[in-house]
Amino acid sequence: MTEPVLSRNFDRPEARTLPGYRAGGGYEAFRKALALGPETIAAEVKKANLRGLGGAGFPTATKWGFIPPKRTGPVYLVVNADEGEPGTFKDRYILERDPHALIEGMLISAYAIGCHTSFIYIRGEYVEPWQVFSDAVQAAEAAGLVGANILGSGFEHRIIVHRGAGAYICGEETGLISSLEGKKGWPKVKPPFPAIKGAFGQPTVVNNVETLAAVPHIIARGGEWFAGLGSKTQGGTRLYSVSGHVSRPGVYEASVAITLRELIERAGGVANGRRLKAVVPGGSSAALLTADEIDVTMDVDGLRNAGTMAGSAGVVVMDETTCIPEALHVVARFYAHESCGQCTPCRECTGWIYKITGRILAGKGVPQDPDTIVDVARRGVGSTICAFYDGAIGPYISYVEKFRGEFDHHVRHGACDVRPAPAAGGRPLSPACRS
Amino acid sequence: MSAPAPTTRPPAGPIRFSDVQLDEVRRLQALYPERQAALLPVLRMAQDTFGYVSLEVEVYVAELFELSPAHVHEVVTFYTLFFQRPVGRHVVSVCHNLSCSLRGAEDVVAYLEERLGVEAGETTADGRVTLLRVECLCACEAAPMMQVDDAYVGPLDRGTIDRVLEGLR
Numbered sequence: 001m002t003e004p005v006l007s008r009n010f011d012r013p014e015a016r017t018l019p020g021y022r023a024g025g026g027y028e029a030f031r032k033a034l035a036l037g038p039e040t041i042a043a044e045v046k047k048a049n050l051r052g053l054g055g056a057g058f059p060t061a062t063k064w065g066f067i068p069p070k071r072t073g074p075v076y077l078v079v080n081a082d083e084g085e086p087g088t089f090k091d092r093y094i095l096e097r098d099p100h101a102l103i104e105g106m107l108i109s110a111y112a113i114g115c116h117t118s119f120i121y122i123r124g125e126y127v128e129p130w131q132v133f134s135d136a137v138q139a140a141e142a143a144g145l146v147g148a149n150i151l152g153s154g155f156e157h158r159i160i161v162h163r164g165a166g167a168y169i170c171g172e173e174t175g176l177i178s179s180l181e182g183k184k185g186w187p188k189v190k191p192p193f194p195a196i197k198g199a200f201g202q203p204t205v206v207n208n209v210e211t212l213a214a215v216p217h218i219i220a221r222g223g224e225w226f227a228g229l230g231s232k233t234q235g236g237t238r239l240y241s242v243s244g245h246v247s248r249p250g251v252y253e254a255s256v257a258i259t260l261r262e263l264i265e266r267a268g269g270v271a272n273g274r275r276l277k278a279v280v281p282g283g284s285s286a287a288l289l290t291a292d293e294i295d296v297t298m299d300v301d302g303l304r305n306a307g308t309m310a311g312s313a314g315v316v317v318m319d320e321t322t323c324i325p326e327a328l329h330v331v332a333r334f335y336a337h338e339s340c341g342q343c344t345p346c347r348e349c350t351g352w353i354y355k356i357t358g359r360i361l362a363g364k365g366v367p368q369d370p371d372t373i374v375d376v377a378r379r380g381v382g383s384t385i386c387a388f389y390d391g392a393i394g395p396y397i398s399y400v401e402k403f404r405g406e407f408d409h410h411v412r413h414g415a416c417d418v419r420p421a422p423a424a425g426g427r428p429l430s431p432a433c434r435s
Numbered sequence: 436m437s438a439p440a441p442t443t444r445p446p447a448g449p450i451r452f453s454d455v456q457l458d459e460v461r462r463l464q465a466l467y468p469e470r471q472a473a474l475l476p477v478l479r480m481a482q483d484t485f486g487y488v489s490l491e492v493e494v495y496v497a498e499l500f501e502l503s504p505a506h507v508h509e510v511v512t513f514y515t516l517f518f519q520r521p522v523g524r525h526v527v528s529v530c531h532n533l534s535c536s537l538r539g540a541e542d543v544v545a546y547l548e549e550r551l552g553v554e555a556g557e558t559t560a561d562g563r564v565t566l567l568r569v570e571c572l573c574a575c576e577a578a579p580m581m582q583v584d585d586a587y588v589g590p591l592d593r594g595t596i597d598r599v600l601e602g603l604r
Binding site for chain 2: 125199
């Protein structure tokens with residue numbers, strides 16, 4: 001097991017206070033960054049091969065580099081703490097258990113991109129994480145780490161903590177910006193990208209919580225060190241959220257070069273001595289992998305080559321009792337509910353696929369239904385403003401194609417041949433499957 | 436999802452913030468580069484004050500921002516945490532997404548429906564609890580879990596649910 005980096009303070013409750021965080025060397029990386037200067041910071045982050053840990057896996061230094069060097073108005077840093085990808089909960093751990101690491105990462109990154117005001121958008125349901133993080137910001141302000149002329153450097157920075165109000169789409173960076181601006185969270189047409197015209201019309205970098213929390217470590221110990229923790233094309237460790245049918249669900253930090261099999265073993269393996277059936281490797285928008293496909297590395301490129309994605313590193317494990325059509329129905333309900341409705345293909349396809357999975361489970365499916373799901377899914381690809389729908393098709397297509405027999409059985413017999421009877425521990429996954 | 440029934444938590448008095456609250460509205464409006472950015476925080480304040488965001492509340496908030504009531508309505512209806520109808524004194528939101536379903540979320544919903552005598556989406560007749568189904572709350576390590584007002588609770592079994600319900604007055 002690698003040395004904990006991002007999670008090193010998770011079991012040190014004292015690190016949630018400013019003195020406790022400082023006692024562990026906290027804010028020394030920021031002090032060092034002020035001496036290094038913006039260009040060196042960006043160069044270290046580039047060397048580190050840090051890739052965005054919210055879902056898209058985009059190289060962080062490249063994203064920063066899109067900010068136009070010549071400009072008149074302010075640049076904004078927006079922290080995406082609208083964690084919402086089903087199966088993901090690691091940003092909550094950072095907000096609650098290591099808030100100063102995030103603040104320090106925000107300060108270093110803001111300094112690197114010449115930003116004097118940052119916004120953190122925390123999902124509305126996260127009340128305790130918001131309270132803990134807000135308290136940490138106040139403590140940092142009181143200590144002169146946030147505000148004017150920080151540590152006598154002349155650098156000025158303020159942090160505005162903003163709360164969402166319940167909408168998955170606000171985790172999409174331009175949807176988040178719309179929401180931050182006091183509108184419904186509709187994603188915006190790109191270009192212009194946020195780096196050119198983002199929040200309040202100004203150049204904006206939107207970074208995920210975990211991505212920013214990695215930055216102090218990179219500055220403290222060097223980009224090369226961080227790069228060496230990971231794979232060839234992606235540096236570092238990352239926080240894996242592991243849930244579903246495992247013995248010990250939780251957040252596990254590991255190199256991005258770990259395999260999915262090793263990760264499941266670290267979470268105690270499949271619970272109750274059952275056999276593995278399938279795994280969602282990177283949040284619900286990632287295509288499903290079967291039990292035979294788990295010898296893949298968990299880095300962005302490793303999972304892409306396996307036909308799925310690293311996404312938000314939310315790993316959901318399903319054992320042999322899981323009815324895949326039921327699981328897809330649950331996932332389809334989510335996408336139908338969360339489609340923002342702006343683009344017709346997404347609004348319509350997510351709704352119809354939910355209806356089709358529902359009728360299959362109700363015993364009213366027709367033989368062409370599984371093909372229809374795949375066909376409908378494919379037709380919408382690439383036709384929408386944001387990546388929401390392209391994410392939704394990950395489950396639609398993979399669940400049907402990899403477990404076609406289960407869908408056909410449901411259509412033919414109007415019943416499940418996978419889920420055990422209630423007395424044997426079988427559990428319905430949705431109201432459509434209560435019978 | 437059916438509308439929660441009216442409860443004992445109607446808006447108290449006229450729809451108007453106190454002077455202290457109005458100062459807070461102005462502070463929030465000045466905090467951002469554009470004052471409209473304070474709309475979500477002010478709507479949250481309004482909901483906390485008046486119990487839910489009625490059409491009257493929308494009109495009042497629209498005036499505070501010099502926005503059209505239609506814009507405010509569009510925002511309110513977009514987000515799940517703004518209630519457009521009265522809710523109970525406590526809101527219990529059960530996650531029914533994938534990880535929670537795999538670990539028994541349907542049993543949790545069924546048990547809560549039985550204990551409270553309502554279906555998800557409804558409020559108990561005494562106005563004590565509104566029961567909701569919600570999408571992923573991102574606490575899958577505690578599956579099956581739910582949010583009770585501000586707090587996350589899980590993993591849930593019948594004993595835990597019983598204890599939570601006893602604490603709700």
